[in-house]
Amino acid sequence: MSSSSSYLTGAKRWMIAGIVLAVVVSMFSAQFNRYHLGIIVDIGINIILAVSLNLINGHTGQFSLGHAGFMAVGGYTAAKISLVVSPMLPPALQPLIFLVALIAGGLLAALAGFGVGVPSLRLKGDYLAIVTLGFGEIIRVIVQNMEAVGAASGLKGIPKYTTLGWTFGLAAVTIYFVTSLVNSTYGRGFIAVSDDEVAASSMGINPVRYKVTAFVTGAFFAGIAGGLYAHHKQFLSPTGFDFLKSIDIVVMVILGGMGRTAGVVVAAIILTLLPEVLRQFSEYRMIIYSLLIIVLMMARPQGLFTWNRKKGAA
Amino acid sequence: MDWLLQQLINGLALGSIYALIALGYTMVYGVLRFINFAHADVLMLGAYAAYFLAPAVNSVIPLPSLTGAVIVTLISVMICTGIGILIEFLAYRPLRKRPRLTVLITAIGVSLFIEFTCQHSAVFGADTKPFPQLLPEHDYHFGGLVVSSNDLVVVVTTLLLLAGLWFIVQRTKMGTAMRAVSHNQQAAALMGININRIISFTFGLGSALAAIAGILYAMKAPGIDPLMGVQPGLRAFIAAVLGGIGNLPGAALGGLILGLLETFAGGISGLSNYRDGIAFAILILILLFKPAGLLGKATVEKV
Amino acid sequence: MSHPLLKLDHATIRFGGLTAVSKFNLEVQPCELIGLIGPNGAGKTTAFNMITGVYQATEGTIHLNGRSIAGVKPHDLTRQGIARTFQNIRLFGSLSVIDNVRAAMQLHCKHGISASLWRGARFKAHEKEVETRALELLDIFKLADTRDEEAKSLPYGDQRRLEIVRALATKPKLLLLDEPAAGMNPTEKEELMHLIRFIKDKFQIAVMLVEHDMTVVMGICERIAVLEYGIKIAEGTPQQIQRDPKVIAAYLGTETEKEVPIDA
Numbered sequence: 001m002s003s004s005s006s007y008l009t010g011a012k013r014w015m016i017a018g019i020v021l022a023v024v025v026s027m028f029s030a031q032f033n034r035y036h037l038g039i040i041v042d043i044g045i046n047i048i049l050a051v052s053l054n055l056i057n058g059h060t061g062q063f064s065l066g067h068a069g070f071m072a073v074g075g076y077t078a079a080k081i082s083l084v085v086s087p088m089l090p091p092a093l094q095p096l097i098f099l100v101a102l103i104a105g106g107l108l109a110a111l112a113g114f115g116v117g118v119p120s121l122r123l124k125g126d127y128l129a130i131v132t133l134g135f136g137e138i139i140r141v142i143v144q145n146m147e148a149v150g151a152a153s154g155l156k157g158i159p160k161y162t163t164l165g166w167t168f169g170l171a172a173v174t175i176y177f178v179t180s181l182v183n184s185t186y187g188r189g190f191i192a193v194s195d196d197e198v199a200a201s202s203m204g205i206n207p208v209r210y211k212v213t214a215f216v217t218g219a220f221f222a223g224i225a226g227g228l229y230a231h232h233k234q235f236l237s238p239t240g241f242d243f244l245k246s247i248d249i250v251v252m253v254i255l256g257g258m259g260r261t262a263g264v265v266v267a268a269i270i271l272t273l274l275p276e277v278l279r280q281f282s283e284y285r286m287i288i289y290s291l292l293i294i295v296l297m298m299a300r301p302q303g304l305f306t307w308n309r310k311k312g313a314a
Numbered sequence: 315m316d317w318l319l320q321q322l323i324n325g326l327a328l329g330s331i332y333a334l335i336a337l338g339y340t341m342v343y344g345v346l347r348f349i350n351f352a353h354a355d356v357l358m359l360g361a362y363a364a365y366f367l368a369p370a371v372n373s374v375i376p377l378p379s380l381t382g383a384v385i386v387t388l389i390s391v392m393i394c395t396g397i398g399i400l401i402e403f404l405a406y407r408p409l410r411k412r413p414r415l416t417v418l419i420t421a422i423g424v425s426l427f428i429e430f431t432c433q434h435s436a437v438f439g440a441d442t443k444p445f446p447q448l449l450p451e452h453d454y455h456f457g458g459l460v461v462s463s464n465d466l467v468v469v470v471t472t473l474l475l476l477a478g479l480w481f482i483v484q485r486t487k488m489g490t491a492m493r494a495v496s497h498n499q500q501a502a503a504l505m506g507i508n509i510n511r512i513i514s515f516t517f518g519l520g521s522a523l524a525a526i527a528g529i530l531y532a533m534k535a536p537g538i539d540p541l542m543g544v545q546p547g548l549r550a551f552i553a554a555v556l557g558g559i560g561n562l563p564g565a566a567l568g569g570l571i572l573g574l575l576e577t578f579a580g581g582i583s584g585l586s587n588y589r590d591g592i593a594f595a596i597l598i599l600i601l602l603f604k605p606a607g608l609l610g611k612a613t614v615e616k617v
Numbered sequence: 618m619s620h621p622l623l624k625l626d627h628a629t630i631r632f633g634g635l636t637a638v639s640k641f642n643l644e645v646q647p648c649e650l651i652g653l654i655g656p657n658g659a660g661k662t663t664a665f666n667m668i669t670g671v672y673q674a675t676e677g678t679i680h681l682n683g684r685s686i687a688g689v690k691p692h693d694l695t696r697q698g699i700a701r702t703f704q705n706i707r708l709f710g711s712l713s714v715i716d717n718v719r720a721a722m723q724l725h726c727k728h729g730i731s732a733s734l735w736r737g738a739r740f741k742a743h744e745k746e747v748e749t750r751a752l753e754l755l756d757i758f759k760l761a762d763t764r765d766e767e768a769k770s771l772p773y774g775d776q777r778r779l780e781i782v783r784a785l786a787t788k789p790k791l792l793l794l795d796e797p798a799a800g801m802n803p804t805e806k807e808e809l810m811h812l813i814r815f816i817k818d819k820f821q822i823a824v825m826l827v828e829h830d831m832t833v834v835m836g837i838c839e840r841i842a843v844l845e846y847g848i849k850i851a852e853g854t855p856q857q858i859q860r861d862p863k864v865i866a867a868y869l870g871t872e873t874e875k876e877v878p879i880d881a
Contacts, residue, residue, distance in 0.1 A: 012736060063415055119602050125414055126349055130555075131601050134594035141591035177734060184733035184740070185747050188720040192709045199707035202669055204695035204724030204787050213730070247422060254419065259711070286430040293423030298408055301416045 011176060018172030026165030037164065041232050043272045044167030045225050048174045050252040050268040051261060052221035055178050057250065058258035060214035061194025063129045066116065066136025067222050067249050072241035073112045073139060074105035074223020076149045079158045079230040081105075086159055098161040102170075102227040109223025110216045112139065117215030121208055136246050144238040154237035155230075162232040170228065174221045179261050181217070190214060191259070251293055257303030267304065316458040321577050327465040327534075329573020330472035334527035335550030336557070336565035337479065338520030344496035344560040345516050348414050351421035352401055353524055354547020355428040356394050358540060360525030361445065361532040362438055363390035368446040383448035391525045398521025399514045407510070432540035442537035449533070468530050475523060476566055482519070483562060492516055496560060545590075549576070552597040558610025567608060572596070620683040622647045622791055622823050623668065623699075627677035630667055637663040638847045640677065645791065650817055651825045652838035654858075656867055660847040661827040662704050665793050668825075669701050670694040681791075696724055698790035702780040702797060704827075708768040714779060715764040718751040721786035754782045758812060773800050778809075785816060791823045792816075798830045806830060810837050835859065843867065 029037055053067045078101040085097055116135045120128055149155050181187050192200040193210045201207050230236050252271050256264030278285055335357060342350045367386045368377055375382040405424050409417045433440040452463045483489035494502040495512050503509050531546055532538050553572040557564025572593070579592055600607060623645040630638045638660040645651055653661050666672045668679060670691040679686050681697055689697075700721075709717050726747075732740045755761040758778045763771060768779060777797055784792055794813070798806050810833055817824050828834045834841060835855040843851040843858060845867040851858055858864055 119598065123601060123605070126347075126418055127601055127605060129415070129418060130349070130551075131598055134597050138591045138594050138598075141588060141594075145588065180734050180736060181730065185719055185723050185726045185744060186729050186733050188712065188716055189723050191712055191716075192720040192723075195709040195711055196707045198671065198691075199703065199709065200720070201691040202671070202695060202701055202703075203721040203783060204692050205720065206690075206692045244426075247426075250419070283434065287427065287434065290423050290426035290430055294405060294420055294427065297416050297420040297423065298405075301412065 011180060015172045015176035018175075019169040022168030022172065023165040025168075026163045029164050038232070039272065039276060041162060041164060041167050041228075043269050044164070044171045045228050045232070046249075046252065046268040046272045047171045047265050048221055048225040048228070049249045050256065050264045051171075051174050051178050052218040052225070053249050054253050054256070054259065054261060054264045055181070055190070056214045056218040057253050058260070058264065059182050059190045059194060060211060062120070062211055062214060063125065064116075064132040064215070064218070065129045065243070065246050065250060066132035066134070066139075067218070068241040068243070068245035069116075069136035069139035070109040070112055070219040070222035071226035071229065071245070072143055072238070073226065074102075074109040075226030075230040075236055075241075076105075076143060076155065077108045077223070078102050078105035078227030079155055079236055080149060082159055082161065082231065083155075083157070094159075094161065098166070098231065102224050105227040106220045106223040109226065110220040113215040113217075113219025114212065116219070117212045120215075121211055133243060133246070136241075137243065140238050140241055143241070150236070152238060154235060156235050158230050158234045158236065160231060160234055162228045167228055167232075170224055174224070175261060175265065177217070177221070194259075251296070254301070255296060255303050260303070263303055320459055322574070323459065323461055323465060325574035325577035326570065327468045327573070328577055329570035330468050331527050331531050331546065331569075332550045332553045332573050333566040333569025334472055334475060334523045334530070335546060336554040336569045337562060338524045339551050339554040340557070340559055340562060340565040341492070341516050341520045343554070345492060345499075345513055346406065346417075348417045349421065349551065350406075350520075351418070351425040352428060353520065354543035354550070355425050356398055356521045356524040356543075357528035357531065357547060358432070358538070358543035359397060359428070360390050360394045360528030361538045361542065362432070363393045363525070364448065364529045364532065365443060365445060365538060368448065378447045378450045380449065386448055387526060387529055390529060391522045394521045394525035395518040398517045398524075402514060402517040407513075429540055429544075438540050440540060442539045444537050445532040445535065448529070464533050468534075471526065471530065475526065479519075479523075479562070488512070488515055549593055552593050555597060556600050556607055558607025561607065561609045564607055564609035620680065621645055622649075622682060624680045625664075625668070625677070626680070628664075628667060628674045628679050629676040630663060630672055631675045636847055638667065638844075641844070641847075641849055643842055643849070643852075645823050645825060647790065647823055648817065648821055649823045650813070650837055650839045651823070652834040652841040653825060653827045653844065654829070654834055654841060655844035659844040661844055662795055663847075664844070665701060665795055665827065668793060669699055692724070695787050695789070698788075699793065700784035700787045700789035700791070701793035702777070702784050702795055704795040704799075706776050706780060708776060708780060708783070710767070710769040712768055713765050714760060714768055714771065715748070715751050715755065717768050717779060717783050718754060718786045719747055721783045722747050722751065724787060751786065754785055757816065758782050774805050777801070781812075785820065789822055791825065793825050793827075795827045796829065797826070798828055798833045806833055809833070813837055
């Protein structure tokens with residue numbers, strides 16, 4: 001049995017188990033402390049964001065600094081659909097509407113991902129980072145000026161559809177999707193493009209196809225995360241999707257070791273919990289956070305969870 | 315017509331500030347091949363240095379006055395030059411051999427660190443503070459045009475600094491060494507050039523320009539706050555890319571063009587909300603169609 | 618009418634003011650073993666880059682199986698049957714040895730995203746086939762034992778051989794090897810020569826070789842072309858090339874060059 005796909009024997013089973021577990025736990029969520037529940041949902045959303053960005057930055061080596069933009073597109077789209085459609089339909093259909101809204105958000109975000117990925121194809125390193133940053137900011141500026149979604153004052157009153165079940169169920173799907181995609185003969189192309197684009201194209205791997213696929217897929221799931229976020233916080237504001245948010249997600253990917261899905265998931269959990277743990281130091285929080293970034297890059301840029309350097313294995 | 319000329323003057327003044335900041339970005343990119351995100355924050359530190367120095371200087375030489383302004387600026391410049399060199403030494407030098415992306419993220423970290431630390435109440439506080447008047451202000455009227463003395467000072471200072479920079483880069487040993495390092499670091503080292511010294515010098519020079527730009531910017535702005543460097547820094551960076559990153563005349567040219575474009579766009583109603591977006595759109599367009607910038611040269615990757 | 622496998626007709630490439638390859642004419646027949654030699658900087662790797670689509674010829678034409686390759690991207694050319702190794706090793710550093718080979722088998726993969734996600738029985742069977750074939754290729758070059766090691770941790774000679782395996786995995790009709798013997802000791806070179814002849818016969822492919830080691834070149838090549846300053850100065854059998862005065866002059870200088878006395 002080959003080593004890199006042995007992880008995934010029964011991967012589908014893991015995913016289904018994960019979804020079932022999430023749904024079951026969710027049914028007891030009324031017993032949980034409201035505040036803690038909120039944080040746990042945040043963790044789930046961040047896992048989706050980190051794993052989806054990992055596909056772009058980690059596996060495919062495209063340094064994207066604009067992931068928050070995709071989240072915004074997905075979030076606002078899903079929220080708008082809910083706000084417009086739910087009052088018109090019976091409450092029993094709510095889960096269906098939610099699913100439709102989420103997917104619509106994801107698809108629109110995927111389209112944005114396509115719009116960012118295609119022009120960025122020839123760019124590398126610094127330049128790519130800056131362009132993606134620029135795209136993220138452009139999306140924010142557009143949203144900030146759109147009256148239909150509340151412009152600068154934001155979008156309020158979004159119904160609270162997000163539950164533990166939805167969040168972690170979708171997180172399980174995201175993890176499965178990304179890891180299965182990469183762990184196949186087809187999927188090795190992503191890492192090949194990341195390692196050496198010229199060599200990859202000389203081996204018949206079309207770099208354009210892989211880069212665009214990475215952006216579109218990553219953006220799709222970021223959009224889903226955005227939708228979940230919107231129906232969790234019940235309020236969206238353009239400033240919540242700025243450069244800092246993109247950096248947040250990038251730090252999770254780097255901390256987890258670019259390309260290692262398991263590491264990235266753990267990093268997402270840690271970085272979501274960190275502000276809570278440091279609550280008493282809240283006024284120094286951002287200072288500590290920025291120091292963390294500096295120290296991480298100097299001392300351990302390969303992330304906390306990289307012990308053997310093999311990419312491609314989850 | 316008057317409106318056009320007025321915007322032209324305003325645009326030139328704004329563009330000059332962008333040019334000064336852009337030069338710092340481009341110089342650092344030239345020698346170290348990475349984007350120093352923290353550069354914009356040196357601008358802010360320059361303004362704050364002047365803010366704190368002004369009362370002290372005022373007790374000796376009353377402000378506003380030319381002498382007083384020059385002294386405040388000189389001391390601020392010295393402080394910021396020191397800070398710039400310190401940042402390079404602490405945060406970037408240890409990463410000299412690492413992939414450029416690592417340094418980029420570190421630079422982002424440094425920038426955020428400076429901004430958040432300064433926002434803390436024990437340091438500068440997040441509120442906007444009024445900037446003291448350093449120079450006597452006077453509005454000159456030419457027909458329907460209003461040219462403020464501040465704008466004149468900005469343009470004249472920038473021209474002088476550009477001339478000085480040109481002289482340093484083209485005519486002095488340090489400048490030649492800088493150019494050598496930006497072409498080929500290894501070869502420069504083999505020719506006996508002390509790379510560390512040149513890089514420190516470059517950072518110092520860029521920071522000095524940023525400090526002056528920060529003071530000039532603060533003179534025209536409603537007030538100063540720890541995040542004041544972010545927007546101008548971003549614009550200046552785009553200007554540097556527009557002109558060709560690594561190319562000094564390009565940075566100056568890019569700054570001027572961007573300043574003019576922004577001023578004109580700001581004057582057109584409906585467009586002003588999208589100012590941020592426009593700047594980024596220009597950036598993306600440049601990187602897509604002419605990544606080497608207006609004056610830069612494209613390099614071919616050796617296979 | 619049968620075409621040659623590869624035909625370069627006055628192929629020229631200029632970079633700014635520099636003409637790296639000038640009016641290069643060459644025909645390669647299927648299953649031929651051709652050598653491309655010349656002093657450093659003669660344009661050999663540049664010629665390879667033109668043939669593989671990394672550079673576009675500024676003038677002249679290049680035809681693969683009678684079809685022009687102008688404007689065709691490298692990955693499409695690989696699909697059409699051209700594979701290569703690189704002068705400076707370009708392995709997929711973070712992938713394992715076997716994954717490097719499997720990555721190169723992607724282009725013949727019949728399934729894509731949806732199959733990778735669904736992971737049905739057919740997908741698993743196909744992955745097994747890929748693995749088997751990759752191991753077979755690695756075995757020919759005695760690399761099967763290292764299959765799970767990180768590619769960049771292999772010794773230099775093994776990395777060079779892995780590059781060849783990877784190129785073979787794309788099922789080429791024409792294999793371009795750029796200095797495959799670089800850094801090898803005489804025993805390894807002997808083995809390499811044997812392997813190249815072996816794969817040429819077993820897989821029925823044409824091989825074009827850029828090499829500086831004359832033992833290797835003269836030992837296995839059926840025909841040799843010589844480049845100097847981007848121009849082909851000679852073409853023929855190894856025996857003919859060894860005796861060609863232009864070739865000798867290109868490598869060693871001519872007799873009329875005066876010796877410059879060293880000042881005491």
